[in-house]
Amino acid sequence: MKNLAVLGATGSIGDSTLSVCRQNPTLYNVQFLYAASNVQKMLALCIEFTPQYVALANTEASAQLNKQLQDHNLTCQVLNENDVLALLGSEQIDSVMAAIVGAAGLKTTLAAVHAGKEIFLANKESLVMSGALFIEAVKASGAKLWPVDSEHNAIFQSMSASLQETIGHCDLKEAGVSKILLTGSGGPFLNKDLGEFSDITPAAAIKHPNWSMGPKISIDSATMMNKGLEYIEAKWLFNANKEQLQVIIHPQSVIHSMVQYQDGSVISQMGNPDMRVPIAHVMGGEKRIKSGVDNFDFFSTNDFSFVAPDFNRYPCLKLAIDACYQGQHATTTLNAANEIAVQAFLDERISFPAIAVVVEEVLNQLTPQKISTIDELLLIDKIARQSAADIINRGITC
Numbered sequence: 001m002k003n004l005a006v007l008g009a010t011g012s013i014g015d016s017t018l019s020v021c022r023q024n025p026t027l028y029n030v031q032f033l034y035a036a037s038n039v040q041k042m043l044a045l046c047i048e049f050t051p052q053y054v055a056l057a058n059t060e061a062s063a064q065l066n067k068q069l070q071d072h073n074l075t076c077q078v079l080n081e082n083d084v085l086a087l088l089g090s091e092q093i094d095s096v097m098a099a100i101v102g103a104a105g106l107k108t109t110l111a112a113v114h115a116g117k118e119i120f121l122a123n124k125e126s127l128v129m130s131g132a133l134f135i136e137a138v139k140a141s142g143a144k145l146w147p148v149d150s151e152h153n154a155i156f157q158s159m160s161a162s163l164q165e166t167i168g169h170c171d172l173k174e175a176g177v178s179k180i181l182l183t184g185s186g187g188p189f190l191n192k193d194l195g196e197f198s199d200i201t202p203a204a205a206i207k208h209p210n211w212s213m214g215p216k217i218s219i220d221s222a223t224m225m226n227k228g229l230e231y232i233e234a235k236w237l238f239n240a241n242k243e244q245l246q247v248i249i250h251p252q253s254v255i256h257s258m259v260q261y262q263d264g265s266v267i268s269q270m271g272n273p274d275m276r277v278p279i280a281h282v283m284g285g286e287k288r289i290k291s292g293v294d295n296f297d298f299f300s301t302n303d304f305s306f307v308a309p310d311f312n313r314y315p316c317l318k319l320a321i322d323a324c325y326q327g328q329h330a331t332t333t334l335n336a337a338n339e340i341a342v343q344a345f346l347d348e349r350i351s352f353p354a355i356a357v358v359v360e361e362v363l364n365q366l367t368p369q370k371i372s373t374i375d376e377l378l379l380i381d382k383i384a385r386q387s388a389a390d391i392i393n394r395g396i397t398c
């Protein structure tokens, strides 16, 4: 049995991961659970999975959890932040589900990468932020990287073993790949009148037509910033250049992405839109395991459609694609500004169209710079967050 750490255990991906563990109880020992602050949910998970270690990033919540665990006579050890990083680097962990949301996941994901662990990567923001440094670290440590994001998992599944084995530095041209076709549903506002975008509420934006996800990625899906982040994620995971990456809107979310080869073949992975499918794929490794998801019924769908994205409707997608080719300073800035803008929208401080305005303004203030360390990245992230907050505090009229 492999020892598993679930980072972001109380979230949507955490739920799906632990659901796959329930389906396959002899495959993984749930050794460590980590989340932000949800004491009751973490306590329930500790009762069910009896991990050896547990942690909550919020210190008050962590103290409460410690007390509750004692009241329940549970022996799992509550760790602080430094202990978490040490544990992830130790022999006590084999595999890591990296599913913390946002830049908050960077340190732990990188700790697992540096320690050469098997990484199930859901936390796309960490790769978007640290790109080349992340991939270099994977190469140096020999960490085994598995893409969990449904599109990247689909692309991975549609590739030959030689490409899969060289993830991060694959040679797409040599393998005869002409294009990676990154599909996205277009979110809840694919057909909404553009004139009504200012009236979009957080509740409406969170309601994704096909997927059930955490709040941040749901808003990112509505703006299609999510596809933009995924575009950058695909560039790094598959070493793809501009000509080798294309975004296609496929509203039904049955095809989860495709790979087109120079002989004209297109290979795709399909299935019901449920994250337990890619999670079961990566957790099963070489072997297909149960995910708990029903097989897709081809007779239940009457339409498979595809359209090109309209950048007027999805300005965030354009900003992300442009940032991808400006460099690491730009993608780190884009990600940080987006996190602040999405939170401000969720808090009803800015309108839906203002998310893109904030991100664009922060990017416009940027001067090109070369990044060679994580500390430099973290500084850029901090400055971008402050700029976004300043822009929001000044007020935006849209």
Ligand code: NAD
Pocket (backbone or CB within 6 Å): 007, 008, 009, 010, 011, 012, 013, 014, 034, 035, 036, 037, 038, 057, 098, 099, 100, 101, 102, 104, 122, 123, 124, 125, 148, 149, 150, 211, 212, 213, 214, 215, 216, 217, 275
């Ligand atoms: P979520 O909001 O449902 O869960 C986030 C988890 O991260 C929670 O457990 C939360 O407690 C934890 N967390 C937040 N800040 C933390 C911190 N500082 N320290 C420790 N834990 C912290 O989010 P989600 O939808 O599960 O998404 C998680 C990640 O997976 C994101 O990067 C997202 O882009 C990616 N992803 C999600 C989906 C999906 O379907 N939900 C699909 C593909 C990729």
Ligand code: MG
Pocket (backbone or CB within 6 Å): 149, 150, 151, 230
């Ligand atoms: Mg995705």
